[in-house]
Amino acid sequence: MRRKLALIALALVVFLALNFAIYQKEQIKKHGQTVYLELAPVDPRSLxxxxxxxxxxxxxxxxxxxxxxPSDPRGYLVIRPDETNVARVVRFDDGTALAKGELRLKYSRNPRGIKLVPDSFFFQEGEAEKYETAKYGVFKFDDSGTPLLVGLVEDL
Structure with a gap:
């Protein structure tokens, strides 16, 4: 009986944690600051x-x-949105306080260069044509600077 109660409690904790994470992401989508990251050409075969x-x-x-x-393989890149909310790189984060309007983006380094995350965008089956000509990734940042990719757009 104790084992069943422990499993039920564990399942409840997992359920609550997942729902809280979903709630947090929905709040970022609703109330976050919109910033556009310009996309570089990608291999269309990924579609x-x-x-x-x-x-x-x-x-x-x-x-x-x-x-x-920096020599670290992971870190943060400091960006600042311009007047059209398109992000421009400012510097690598060195731990100094951010200036007004600056945001942080997590990166990792590999032999080919710098990689920002997320590096993929998932969409519903059959909607590939809608995103083929996308020029910007649409990100929402919450008050603490947490980014969330919410879409891709062709024009601002």
Whole structure:
């Protein structure tokens, strides 16, 4: 009997945790700051591999032009949206406080360069044509700076 109660309690905790995570993401979608990340050309064959598109961002290339590159394989890139809310790279995060309007994006480094996450966008089956010509990833940032990719658009 104790074992059953423990399993039920565990299932309830998992259920509540998952629902809370969903609630948090919905709040970001509703109330978050909208920022656009310009997409770099990607291999269109990714559309044929399933109902997702592999993403690459121009910020990844722009970050490689920055004068100082940290040696850590993971970290944060500091960005600032311009007047049209398109993000521009400012610097690698060095732990200093963010200036007004600046945001952080998590990156990882690999032998080919900088990679921002998420690096793929999933969509419903049959909607590939809707996203083939996308030029921007639409992100929502909450007050603490947590980003959430909510869509892809062709024009602002």
């Amino acid at each position: 044929m591999q399933g109902d997702f598109m592999r993403l690459s961002y121009t910020l990844e290339r722009d970050a490689l032009q920055l004068p100082l590159r």
